[in-house]
Amino acid sequence: MSIPQPVDPTATDAWKKLESLADTFQPNLRQWFSDDPDRGASWSFDAGDLMVDLSKNLVNEQILSELLALAEETDVLAHRDRMFSGDRINVTEDRAVLHTALRRPEGERLLVDGTDVVPAVHEELSRIFDFARKIRSGAITGVTGRRFTTIVNIGIGGSDLGPVMVYEALHPYVLEGLECRFISNIDPTDAGEVISDLDPETTLVVVTSKTFTTLETLTNARIVRSWFLEALRENSVSFSEAEAISQHFIAVSTALDKVAEFGIDPANAFGFWDWVGGRYSVDSAVGTSLAIALGPENFAQFLAGFNTMDRHFAQTPAEKNVPLLMGLLNVWYTNFLDADTHAVLPYAQYLHRFPAYLQQLTMESNGKSVRWDGSPVTYDTGEIFWGEPGTNGQHAFYQLIHQGTRLIPADFIAFASPQFPFKDGEADMHELFLSNFFAQTKALAFGKTIEEVRAEGTAEEIVAARVFPGNRPSTSIMAPALTPSVLGQLIALYEHLTFVQGAVWGIDSFDQWGVELGKVLARELMPAVEGDYKALEQQDSSTRQLIEYYRSHRQ
Numbered sequence: 378m379s380i381p382q383p384v385d386p387t388a389t390d391a392w393k394k395l396e397s398l399a400d401t402f403q404p405n406l407r408q409w410f411s412d413d414p415d416r417g418a419s420w421s422f423d424a425g426d427l428m429v430d431l432s433k434n435l436v437n438e439q440i441l442s443e444l445l446a447l448a449e450e451t452d453v454l455a456h457r458d459r460m461f462s463g464d465r466i467n468v469t470e471d472r473a474v475l476h477t478a479l480r481r482p483e484g485e486r487l488l489v490d491g492t493d494v495v496p497a498v499h500e501e502l503s504r505i506f507d508f509a510r511k512i513r514s515g516a517i518t519g520v521t522g523r524r525f526t527t528i529v530n531i532g533i534g535g536s537d538l539g540p541v542m543v544y545e546a547l548h549p550y551v552l553e554g555l556e557c558r559f560i561s562n563i564d565p566t567d568a569g570e571v572i573s574d575l576d577p578e579t580t581l582v583v584v585t586s587k588t589f590t591t592l593e594t595l596t597n598a599r600i601v602r603s604w605f606l607e608a609l610r611e612n613s614v615s616f617s618e619a620e621a622i623s624q625h626f627i628a629v630s631t632a633l634d635k636v637a638e639f640g641i642d643p644a645n646a647f648g649f650w651d652w653v654g655g656r657y658s659v660d661s662a663v664g665t666s667l668a669i670a671l672g673p674e675n676f677a678q679f680l681a682g683f684n685t686m687d688r689h690f691a692q693t694p695a696e697k698n699v700p701l702l703m704g705l706l707n708v709w710y711t712n713f714l715d716a717d718t719h720a721v722l723p724y725a726q727y728l729h730r731f732p733a734y735l736q737q738l739t740m741e742s743n744g745k746s747v748r749w750d751g752s753p754v755t756y757d758t759g760e761i762f763w764g765e766p767g768t769n770g771q772h773a774f775y776q777l778i779h780q781g782t783r784l785i786p787a788d789f790i791a792f793a794s795p796q797f798p799f800k801d802g803e804a805d806m807h808e809l810f811l812s813n814f815f816a817q818t819k820a821l822a823f824g825k826t827i828e829e830v831r832a833e834g835t836a837e838e839i840v841a842a843r844v845f846p847g848n849r850p851s852t853s854i855m856a857p858a859l860t861p862s863v864l865g866q867l868i869a870l871y872e873h874l875t876f877v878q879g880a881v882w883g884i885d886s887f888d889q890w891g892v893e894l895g896k897v898l899a900r901e902l903m904p905a906v907e908g909d910y911k912a913l914e915q916q917d918s919s920t921r922q923l924i925e926y927y928r929s930h931r932q
C-alpha cells in the first residue's frame with residue numbers, strides 16, 4: 378500500500394496558531410502552579426510502570442490543544458497505525474517499519490505482504506533462548522571444553538549501542554561469572570584493549586551486523602578471529618580451525634549469505650528482518666549477547682516492557698498518550714520556542730549510556746532536511762540529544778541549563794528503589810541522590826528572583842549573577858525500579874516520541890542516507906592515506922595537508 382504524501386506542517390491552521398501563541402508567549406511556571414494547585418497531578422500521566430510528570434513544561438491548555446490539533450492535521454495517529462500494521466512507511470528504502478512486531482506476544486497475528494510475521498519472530502527468539510540457556514548452563518562450551526565466561530559483541534551503531542546500554546543498565550541481572558565486552562570502533566585501540574587480557578578458551582564472539590557489510594565490524598571481526606586462533610595456539614591447544622571458529626564465533630544479521638562468506642556457519646547465526654532498523658534492533662537477535670548475559674526470562678521481560686509501551690502508544694487517547702504528548706512538546710520547543718538541543722539526565726548511574734543510545738535513536742531518525750516525498754523542509758527537525766547521569770552533570774554543565782541564554786528542555790529520569798541501600802550515618806544515600814533529582818527540576822522551573830536573592834543579604838554587586846530566571850522546562854519520568862521491563866518501556870517511549878516528531882515533520886525517520894557519503898569517501902581516501910602520490914595530489918588542500926601531516930608523523 379502506498380503512503381499518502383506528507384503534509385507540510387507549516388501549512389496547517391494549528392501551526393499558524395502556535396506561531397502566534399509563541400509570539401506573545403510569556404511562560405510563568407510560578408504563576409501557573411499557584412493559580413492551579415493541581416497542576417502537578419493534572420499534567421502527569423501513567424504509561425505502563427512509568428509516571429511521567431509534564432507539569433514543569435512551558436505549556437498550557439491552549440498550547441496543548443493546538444499541538445494536538447497539529448498532530449491531527451499532520452495525520453500522526455494514522456501514520457502510527459500504518460507503522461503498527463506494517464505499511465511501507467520507510468519510503469526511501471521501500472520497507473515496512475516493524476520493530477514493534479519483535480515484541481508482540483506469541484499468538485498475535487500481523488500480516489505483512491500476506492505473511493504472518495509473529496511466528497517467525499518467536500521461532501528465532503526460541504533459538505536464541507535455547508542457545509542462551511546452553512551457554513549459561515555450560516551445555517555448550519568452547520573447543521577445550523571450558524565454560525564460556527566472556528561474550529564479546531562486535532558491532533557498531535545500532536548493533537552496539539543498544540547491547541552496551543542495556544548491559545550497563547541491567548548489570549544486577551547479569552549471571553555471575555559471565556561478562557560482556559563490546560568492540561565497536563575501528564580505532565585499533567578498541568579491539569586491542571578488549572582482547573588484551575582475554576582467554577580465548579572461554580571467549581564467545583558475537584559478530585553483530587544487520588547488513589554484514591560494515592567496514593568497522595568486519596575489520597574488527599577479522600582482527601579478533603586472528604587473535605583468537607593465535608592465542609589458542611599459544612595455549613598449546615590442538616584444534617581444527619573450522620571447529621574452533623564454529624564453536625567460538627556466532628553471528629547476528631539479516632544477511633545470512635554474507636555471514637557464510639565471512640566464514641561463520643549460518644547454523645551458528647541468528648537472524649532478523651529488513652523491517653527492523655539498526656537503531657530499533659536491540660530487541661531483535663541483536664540482543665543475543667544480552668539474552669545470554671541476562672537470561673531468557675529477563676530478556677522476555679524486557680520485550681514485554683516494550684510491548685506495554687507499544688500498546689499504550691497504539692491505544693491510549695491522544696490527550697493521555699505519553700509518547701504523543703512528549704513528541705509534541707519537543708516540536709513546540711524546536712519549532713516555536715527555538716530550542717536546538719534536548720538534555721536527557723538519568724538519575725541512575727546504570728543508565729550512563731542511555732543518552733548515547735538516544736543520540737542514535739533520535740538523531741539518525743530525525744536529522745533530515747527533506748520530507749518523505751523529497752520536498753525540502755522549511756522548519757527545523759531533529760533536536761540534538763545529549764546528557765549525562767545526574768548528579769555528575771550538576772557539577773559540569775547544569776550551570777548553562779540554569780542560567781545560560783539557551784532554552785534546553787530536559788528529561789529527568791529516576792527510580793524509587795536503589796540497587797544498593799547504602800546508609801551514610803543516618804542518611805539514606807538514595808534519598809540524598811533523589812533529593813538532587815527533585816531539587817533540580819524545581820530550581821529550573823521556579824528559579825530564584827532578584828528579591829529572594831537580595832533578601833538573603835547578598836552584596837548588591839553580585840545579586841544579578843545569583844538570580845535564577847526559572848521557566849526552564851523539564852519532564853520528570855519515574856518508575857518503581859530499573860527492571861528489564863521498565864527499561865523496555867523507557868526505550869519504547871523514546872522510540873515512539875521520536876516517531877511522533879518525525880511524523881509531524883513529514884520526514885522518513887527510518888532511513889539514514891546521511892551516513893553514506895563519509896563511508897564512501899573513507900574508502901576512496903585509503904590509497905592517498907597509504908601513500909599513493911597521485912591520489913594525494915587530487916585531494917583538496919586541507920585534506921591533502923592533513924594526510925601529509927599523518928604520513929610524516931606516523932611512527
Ligand SMILES: O=P(O)(O)OC[C@H]1O[C@](O)(CO)[C@@H](O)[C@@H]1O
Pocket residue numbers: 533534535536585586587588589590591594655656741889892
Ligand atoms: O548493523 P550494521 O549493518 O553493521 O550497521 C551498523 C550501523 O550503521 C548504520 O547503518 C549507520 O552507518 C546504522 O544505522 C547502523 O545501526
